[in-house]
Amino acid sequence: MPRLTETLGEVIRGGSYILGPQVSSFEREFAAYLGTEHCVGVANGTDAITIALRALGVEPGDEVVCPSFTFYATVEATVNAGATPVYCDIDPETFCVTAETVRAAITPRTKAVVPVHLFGNVAPVPELRELGLPVLEDSAQAAGATLHGKRAGALGHAATFSFFPSKNLPCLGDGGAIVTDDADVARRARRLRFHGSEDKTTFLELGYNSRLDELQAAALRILLPELDGWNAARRAAAAAYERAGLGDHVSLPVPVEGAEPAHHLYVVRHDRADELGTALAARGIGARGYYRVPAHRQPATARFAPVALELPGTEQAARTHLALPMGTALSDDAVSEVVEACASGST
Numbered sequence: 001m002p003r004l005t006e007t008l009g010e011v012i013r014g015g016s017y018i019l020g021p022q023v024s025s026f027e028r029e030f031a032a033y034l035g036t037e038h039c040v041g042v043a044n045g046t047d048a049i050t051i052a053l054r055a056l057g058v059e060p061g062d063e064v065v066c067p068s069f070t071f072y073a074t075v076e077a078t079v080n081a082g083a084t085p086v087y088c089d090i091d092p093e094t095f096c097v098t099a100e101t102v103r104a105a106i107t108p109r110t111k112a113v114v115p116v117h118l119f120g121n122v123a124p125v126p127e128l129r130e131l132g133l134p135v136l137e138d139s140a141q142a143a144g145a146t147l148h149g150k151r152a153g154a155l156g157h158a159a160t161f162s163f164f165p166s167k168n169l170p171c172l173g174d175g176g177a178i179v180t181d182d183a184d185v186a187r188r189a190r191r192l193r194f195h196g197s198e199d200k201t202t203f204l205e206l207g208y209n210s211r212l213d214e215l216q217a218a219a220l221r222i223l224l225p226e227l228d229g230w231n232a233a234r235r236a237a238a239a240a241y242e243r244a245g246l247g248d249h250v251s252l253p254v255p256v257e258g259a260e261p262a263h264h265l266y267v268v269r270h271d272r273a274d275e276l277g278t279a280l281a282a283r284g285i286g287a288r289g290y291y292r293v294p295a296h297r298q299p300a301t302a303r304f305a306p307v308a309l310e311l312p313g314t315e316q317a318a319r320t321h322l323a324l325p326m327g328t329a330l331s332d333d334a335v336s337e338v339v340e341a342c343a344s345g346s347t
């Protein structure tokens with residue numbers, strides 16, 4: 001993209017690399033795109049969760065309800081905020097938490113809930129808000145998705161994004177953001193991303209060095225206007241899979257009611273998912289399970305799972321999910337080839 005290299009050249013020549021005009025402009029533009037009041041750029045989507053939880057008032061010893069079926073970083077970031085993660089189950093069809101699964105995990109010590117908009121689906125945040133606790137949307141995989149016409153990221157008390165290069169809205173390295181309508185949460189997040197200081201002189205609390213840099217922000221400003229078009233192409237690919245009869249061979253992704261997913265990944269379910277993945281690989285088709293070992297069984301975070309914990313939806317999703325090729329330029333031929341390979345590999 002010539003515009004990208006030209007703009008990055010200008011930023012390099014400009015000599016301002018950290019927290020300059022590109023970052024503040026991107027923060028304004030991304031907040032406007034989502035329909036939120038504030039955006040705070042940070043170094044990555046993992047820090048975004050840690051900082052946002054602290055900005056929401058989570059303190060050491062507090063419990064935070066989150067799914068185990070997610071990218072591990074959701075849980076890691078929660079622990080790094082000082083909180084105790086309490087694993088809740090998911091709906092194995094949507095891969096998202098529900099009001100029922102979250103309610104079952106709430107205790108008097110619960111301080112926040114972190115639903116994950118997994119694979120680009122959108123968790124039912126309005127129902128979660130009715131539970132009366134602050135909701136932090138982990139929107140890392142759902143830039144541009146909507147629920148009843150409202151953007152993922154604008155549904156909870158605050159939300160976090162990752163701009164890792166594989167994400168729907170990518171930057172050229174690591175990057176992330178926190179968005180919120182709450183001015184106090186935004187202010188605290190801004191302070192926490194800069195060592196807990198508002199004026200670079202007085203350090204009010206222990207924070208982080210976690211900033212989105214100018215080069216990444218400049219790239220994001222150029223790519224943000226492309227996001228809706230890219231997501232439309234992903235949705236068209238999903239529709240093409242359906243039209244080509246993929247649903248006769250595997251269980252198709254199920255959008256949460258009212259959601260228009262961003263299809264970050266196109267994840268189907270099959271009883272013998274790994275075998276099917278191997279059959280597809282034999283035909284040169286990349287397909288894989290992402291979270292075969294969910295967070296409550298990972299070595300670093302299993303200690304937060306009570307012995308009696310049962311997460312049947314999580315276990316089912318972990319065993320049966322399989323991500324098929326998805327992207328902004330998936331041809332009809334590629335779709336047919338995948339469907340054909342699933343037809344012969346799934347029997």
Ligand SMILES: Cc1ncc(COP(=O)(O)O)c(C=O)c1O
Nearest residue numbers: 044045046071073074140162164
């Ligand atoms: C659901 C989810 N949460 C958090 C993260 C962490 O983002 P990052 O890799 O930018 O730290 C990711 C991305 O990798 C993710 O997919």
